[in-house]
Amino acid sequence: MHKEFLMGNAAIARGAIAAGLNLICGYPGTPSTEVLETTAKNNDGTIYVEWSVNEKAAMEVGAGAAYSGARTMVTMKQVGLNVASDPLMSLEYIGVKGGMVIMVADDPGPISSQTEQDTRHFASFSKLPCFDPSTVQEAYDMIQEAFEFSEKYHTPVFFRPTTRVCHAYASIDVKDKEEYKENKPEGFIKDSSRWVIFPRLSYNAHMNIEERNAELSDIFSGYGRNAVIPATAAGCRKGIASHGISWTYVREVLRGKEAPALFKVSTPFPFPEKAAVNFLKDLDEVLCIEELDPVIERELVYVCGKYHLNTRIIGKLTGHVKTAGENTCDSVRGDIGFFMGWGLQDAELPDIELPDAQPELPVRPPVLCAGCPHRASFYAVKQAMKGQKTIFCGDIGCYTLGNAMPLDMVDTCLCMGAGVNIAQGVGRIDPDTKCFAFVGDSTFFASAITGAVNAVYNQADMTLIVLDNSTTAMTGHQPHPGTGRTMMGQVVDKVNIEAVLRGVGLTAVETVDPLQLDKAVDTVKRVAAEKGVKAIIFRSPCAVLIKPDKPAVIDPDKCIQCRKCINSLGCPGIIISDGSVTIDNSLCSGCGLCTQVCPVGAISCGKEAE
């Protein structure tokens, strides 16, 4: 054992390695990404690591490995689980041989996600046991226990941290290499009565699953991480139930205070019913502090009904705790203060002056980076289609930020790969509209290819714009099939986007550098005017990954302060300083887009600038 300062996601990876991990695969998504990346970084060569093309592929690769006796982890964010739900729902009926942990990171807030969906529901829906860690140390220890449970009960298990656990850092106790468990998979052993799903097998499996989950509920009632802590306040008949990071806020708020009874739920499914009865039996009132959905709250209401307990359960369902967004130490302090009837002094309200006369703060929405080629692509399409009736369907990635003013080039965004199909639907109802779908290269491979096939087969009229910056930029630059690099460090043949689209049968597939603005605009005009399903690949590397060129230079004698550069591009590298348009040299990458937009040629780049 030794101490290390680790991020929650790194602790999960390191814990899985200590548990004898043989294979890990997943698809990047904040806040889950670092689990797989850390495993790759710490791989001594004995672990197979892959970024799969999407979560469904990852779940299936993981299933095959777990069938073969490997200790397997599959990683994704909560919305990725929706993509993987088809194999997931059947996999529970089949079960596994090697321990299989499905690591799904939830995102209360949401901070970097489309939804606030709660994977604890997916656990009960798919009937899979679920582990919910509350600290970095617990994540490290619990992931190892999750593998043991999975293997013992031949079932995949969920491991469900939330953003504040994934991205917290702590100095924690980690095992030395000698303490690691070793797992040698025996390989796949044929047995069609076990590995082939059929209605009769499923009937029997369903019986067994329900029986096992009832047993697991009892076992989880004795699991040390599902703690029932008696009240320290004399005669107190109140209790608080919590989980995950919220549990740590509860402990923080109660530090040094006489506390009510506490119930920490680390396995939301199967719910530790006996532990719950033990917690509830002498209490009049229980406050549930949860993030996302009131899962514990509903379970406790159910337990009260089932065991005829006269305890009032309050929380999100009763309007005592806010129903959306993440909890904070402050919000939990308020919720507990109200519940316990603390006066203002006891509630430890912040002892600072209220911010009177605070100056108006600049708003800082996330923006496309200075030099981002997506800005050029959006601007080119905008210029080319000026005055025409259009729809610009966006997708998930950095380029969702194309929605911001002044570009304002994202009319819809739903989920990974949706844009290409939404554009078709709009076109069916509104045939006069020129329909565009924008998709990034990684998202293209993850889930837009089927949409392109659908468009060709059904004779749609649309233009697919592939924004190819040759990386998965939003989540931190992971490789994908188009990059020719794998997480095992191999250099492999790139899957060529143009070849895929031509193979599918698009009528036109053109590739252009978006930073050559005139050429890009002409290409869009020409391609969009054709009938059928066409594609333009805007190819230019992510600005973060290339060495920046010399910053642009504004000639003060030529600049007429019209601000066209700012008002049409919204590049963070162009600012106003002392009333004049100025290049921020610390941000400008010298991409040259603004030099092509300036109406008086006042901005120059590269050799010209010298």
Place this chain on the structure above:
Amino acid sequence: MINNILLCGVGGQGTVLTSKLVAACAMEKGFSVMSAETIGMAQKGGSVFSFLRIAEGEQICTPMFGTGMADIIIAFEPAEAVRMLSYLRKDGTVIVNSRPVMPVTAALKASDYNGKEMLDYLSTKVGNLTVVDGDRICRELGSPRALNMILLGVAVKSGVLPFTTDDAVEAMKRSVKPQFIELNEKALRYEV
């Protein structure tokens, strides 16, 4: 006693790296450390923060803390200091870089945000305020990359953190590439 530290700034300014160095120094001294920071979409030019907590033994139960609890705020940008000021405890310390970072939204609105009114506001609200002309010192040291170490150096000298400048220099030497050691040491030891 728990030491609560808040670092804040704009995505890309280096708050996360600084928070890691503070953690390394504290761990070297035998303290337990927890921290939490912004990762993801907001890093692209948005407001970012790191919460950092240092204590002996196992006292810290959560990486986050509430308003009115920070012993020190190390702000890389004036408006970000104001944004996070409610986290400062009474008599807490604020170290702030004077250079404003103008967001695209401000440029679009032709706003003349220049950070001055933020610094004025801070000086009326905070007793223990140190304004650092990071831009000037960076030019003097010859690199814009020195900002985080300059601010950390000032914070260490304020005496609020449980380690010395020498400790910070040693921790920095272990974590940066050899060619950056000299610059970072000068930045950490810079007398404002």
